[in-house]
Amino acid sequence: MANQRGKRARAPRQTPFWRRTSTLMLGTVVVVIVAVVAFIVIAHLKSTNSGGSDVASPAVVRQVAGVSPQVLKSVGTGGYQNPLKTTHSGSTLKGSGGKPEVLYVGAEYCPFCAAERWSVIVALGRFGKFSNLHYTTSSSQDVYPNTPTFTFYGSTYKSKYIDFASVETTTRNPNKPLQNPTSQQNALMQKYDAPPYVQDRGSIPFIDVANHYVATGSGYDPNLLANKTQKQIAGRLANPKDPLTRGIVANANYLTAAICESTGNKPAKVCSKPPIPQVQKKLGK
Amino acid sequence: MSVAEETHTKSRPRRDLILKERGLLSLLVAAAIGFAVSIYLTVVHYSGASLVCSTTSVINCQAVTTSAYSVLFGTSIPVSAAGIVWFLVSGELAAVGLLKAYRSQAEPGWLRPVQLFWGLGGLIFVLYLVYAEIVLVHRICEWCTLVHLLTLFSFMVALGRLASRKR
Incomplete structure (x- = not known):
């Protein structure tokens, strides 16, 4: 119970x-x-609130900014003509760090800027280090649509030898402004982004190496970059026989040679090593 | 007992095992699939080949798997390699429980809490990866999403197993 x-x-x-x-x-x-x-x-x-680009893979940036000396030497000028025009200016453009400045003015929509940025990164990678690069592609509505590249917008560059100033004037949409050149940069463009230095006034991309050398447009055919990802392009930079590599690296070698002239051939490990001394002879003084 | 009766008697424990331990079995299956996909993503990462994946304005496996967030912090090791390890451990934990059940032995007392802890760690990392995909890369990768869902599924099963444990 x-x-x-x-x-x-x-x-x-x-x-x-x-x-x-x-x-x-x-x-x-x-x-x-x-x-x-x-x-x-x-x-x-x-x-x-921004251009909306993807952050570049550090490994890809390393491949681009760190192209091997063997490839650089093997490509040389790659059979390409010198894209740079000498300004015969006696003064050196200095940047915010007091060093010779490389100025780039372009736009994210622009396919020729897209191509040129690859060479700029290869060249400047020898003198310093980029951070916070983002991927982008050129406009889908322009020639060479969706050319894969990087944007300099939001990136930083540090070097002991040069200062780098970049201006991306618009996003992939040419009607959407992104950055404005300073009044000094505008003055430089008024002077050097015009005949007799360049063919068409106001062309982009516009590159000014310390006011000693200027160039507009792309140093090689942007079509070489078509239908590839940034990772694929970076991977091909190890092959000096690849036409894409020859275009990017040859253009970069010319830029490097010009930068070396502005830095008094420093650093020696870049400026004294082939092919730079040979390329410098083709720059014109 | 006849041969037919003997066979029927022997197969009953296996059927009972499958029914009783369906949680562990599903964890094992999820781990196997996740392991295979992680291997595939890792091989593609190192080989530079293209993923079998659709490409739209939102879905772009290439963009995700080549972004800065496709590697473990400060290294060049792809996150899919971490997925290989995670699913391997998850599968092994499930296998421990299944083996004990098959031998009619008691499941180790630590198994369910460890499975939950492991699942929680995986889920937290998955939420970070989803944040990176959506907020930082602005693209989604189908293969990555499959792995994320398998991780979420594994966590929920582990949670259910711990919550249903008889006291």
């Missing part, structure tokens, strides 16, 4: 709501959905 009373008195234990398996499962799904929705909202807010 006492046992029966004990059995009747024991009520079934109820699991608290928050400990039920279904609640925990549902809670997990809700948390994940809320997180994903939050990410989408953040991404949307970010893209309305």
Whole structure:
């Protein structure tokens, strides 16, 4: 009798709501959905305030900025003509760090800028280090559509030998402004981005190496970059026989030679090593 | 007992095992799939080949798997390599439980909490990767999403197993 009373008195234990398996499962799904929705909202807010480009892989940037000396030497001028025009200016353009400055003015939509940036990164990679480069492609509505490249917008460059100033005037949409040249940069462009230094006034990309050498346009055919990813292009820079490599690296060698002239051939490990001394002879003084 | 009766008797424990341990089995299957996909992503990363993946304005596996967030912090090791390790461990934990069940032995007391802890770690890392895809890279990778869903599934199963453990 006492046992029966004990059995009747024991009520079934109820699991608290928050400990039920279904609640925990549902809670997990809700948390994940809320997180994903939050990410989408953040991404949307970010893209309305910026050009919306993807951060470049450090490994890819290393491949581009660190093309091997053997490839640089093997390519040389690659059979390409010197794209740079000497200004015969007696003064050296100095940057914010007091060093000879390389000025780049372009735009994200521009396919020739897209091509030129590869050579600029290869050349400047020998003198310093880029950070925070982002991938982008040129406009889908222009010639050489969607040319894969990087943008200098938002990036930084540090070097002991040169200063680098970049201006991306618009995003991939040529109607959406991004950066404005300073009044000094505008003055330089008025003077050097015009005949007799360049063929067409106001052309981009415009490169000024310390006011000693200027160039506009791309030093090689942007079509060589078509239908490839940045990673694929970077991977091909190890092959000096590849036409794409020859275009990028030859152009970069000319830029490097010009930069070396401005730095007093420093650093020696870059400026005294082939093919730079040979390329410098082709620059024209 | 006839041969037919003997065979039926022997197969019953295996069917019971599958039904009783479906949580562990599903963890093992998820780990196997996740392991295979992680291997594929890692091989593609090192070989430079293109992923079998659709490309739209939102879905772009190449953009995701070649971005700065496709490698472990400060290294050149692809995150898919971490996925290989994660799914390997998850599969091994499930296998431990299944082996014990098959031998009619008690499951180790530490197994379910460790599975939950492992699943939680994986889920947190997955949320970071999803953040990187959506907010930083602005693209989604189908293969990565499959791996993320398998991780989430593994966490939920581990959570369910721990919550349903009889006290």
